[in-house]
Amino acid sequence: MGNLRRLVMDVLKPLEPSIVELAQVLSDLEGVDGANISIYEIDRRVENAKITIEGHHLNYQNIVRVIEENGGAVHSIDEVAAGNVLIEDVITPQD
Amino acid sequence: MEEAPNPVNLVVQVLDDMREYERIAGFSQIARRALANNGFDGVLTMIGVLMGNYLGNVRDPGIVIRIGIATSISIGISGLWGAYLAESAERGRELAELERLSLTDLGKTKIGRASRVAVIVVSLVDGLSPLLSSVLVLFPFFFTPLLGDILLSYVISLVVALVGLFGLGMFLGSVSGRSLVGYGLRTVVAGIVAIVINVLLPLDS
Numbered sequence: 001m002g003n004l005r006r007l008v009m010d011v012l013k014p015l016e017p018s019i020v021e022l023a024q025v026l027s028d029l030e031g032v033d034g035a036n037i038s039i040y041e042i043d044r045r046v047e048n049a050k051i052t053i054e055g056h057h058l059n060y061q062n063i064v065r066v067i068e069e070n071g072g073a074v075h076s077i078d079e080v081a082a083g084n085v086l087i088e089d090v091i092t093p094q095d
Numbered sequence: 096m097e098e099a100p101n102p103v104n105l106v107v108q109v110l111d112d113m114r115e116y117e118r119i120a121g122f123s124q125i126a127r128r129a130l131a132n133n134g135f136d137g138v139l140t141m142i143g144v145l146m147g148n149y150l151g152n153v154r155d156p157g158i159v160i161r162i163g164i165a166t167s168i169s170i171g172i173s174g175l176w177g178a179y180l181a182e183s184a185e186r187g188r189e190l191a192e193l194e195r196l197s198l199t200d201l202g203k204t205k206i207g208r209a210s211r212v213a214v215i216v217v218s219l220v221d222g223l224s225p226l227l228s229s230v231l232v233l234f235p236f237f238f239t240p241l242l243g244d245i246l247l248s249y250v251i252s253l254v255v256a257l258v259g260l261f262g263l264g265m266f267l268g269s270v271s272g273r274s275l276v277g278y279g280l281r282t283v284v285a286g287i288v289a290i291v292i293n294v295l296l297p298l299d300s
Contacts, residue, residue, distance in 0.1 A: 012197055014206060016119045046196045071206040073199045 004058035005086045008079035009051045013072035015042075019049060022070050029066065031057035050078075054086075119206055120186070122213035126220045131267050133174050135282065137225030138259045140170055141232040142286055145256070146293035149249050156239035156248060163233040167226050175222025182217045186210045228263075232256045253290065260286045 013022070019037040026035040032055040041048040049072070053063060064074055081087055117123050144166050148159045190210050194201050201207045235242070235251040242248055261279040268278030 014193055014197060014201075017115070017205060018118075021115075021118075043196070045193055068199070069204055071193075071197065071199070071201055071204045073197055 002082040003056060003084070004060060004080070004082050005054060005056065006079065006081035007051075007053045007058055007060065007063065007077065009053075009067075009074050010076045010078055011049045011051050011067055011072045011074055012046055013049055013067070013070065014046050017070050019047075022051075022067070022072070025066055025070065026051070026053060026063065029059070029062055031055045031059055032063075048075075113212070115205070116209035116212045119209035120213035122216050125182075125213075125217050127270060129174075129178065129217060129221045130224045131263055131270075133170075133221055133224040134228040134263050135260070135285075136174075137167070137170055137228035138232055138256050138263070139286065139289055140166060140225070141229040142253065142256050142289045143293070145232070145249060145252055146290060150293060150298075154245050156236045156245055159236050159245075159248075160233060163229065163236070167229040167233070170229060171222045171226030174225050175218050178221030179214065179218040182214045186214050228259055231259060257283050257286050 013019075019039065023035045023037045026032060026037075032053055034054050036052040038050050038052075039047050040050060051067070067074060079089070141163060144163050145159070148162065153159055187210075190201055190207060193206065232252055232255050235248045235255065236245075239245050239248045242251070260282040264279035264282030265275040267282070268275040271278070
């Protein structure tokens, strides 16, 4: 199976643990080169986060386990890139 | 063979976990309040016990210790039990609300663990602070045979109680970032008021 290189997920999480801690924990995982978390909606107790993780050999199960351990729920996987080369989304005339 | 965990690493790990749980559940402020409130309760209750014994002409240190320890145990259990029930109800409600909002079971997550740790820490502080502060006040009575006179034990115990109150006041002063001595004196006055009221009460039979 090809290497997972990029994962973009929509996650609903409690305000605590903060995204600072979550990003650090995710970036510490084996095979992860970097993590980015941006908040696009915030409520009194929970927030919606877009989590982007890139690496050379991502372990999806481990990543989801860490997110869930920190109280998050993965609502959708919005983008995945795998293989030796990281391929960006291609803009077609239909877009 | 598996290597035994290094005790230092284990302690560092536990401290790290506790810091993380405190960030998530935010229990240090409640624990601090419980420490001051219940420590204050413990010392003042023991001032009451001492004054009751003294004015009731109890001159046997064994009886003072027996009554004092029984009272300490009761206020310790009262603090522990009350705080456990109140805190677990409150934390349980908060966790249930968070689970409802996030549509996930948070019981086995860091958040669930932080919530349980918060209940334990606050209950222990609530129970141990009055227990320890009241036993501390009682301490001189264990040395009555050495001191030679039980009246001296009463005096030293009351001084320990007032010093304890002053210390608790200073602790509150440091928390509020205001005058340590000012807060210390305010708590000492509470102890003196309790002593004076007991002395003035016309209850002699």
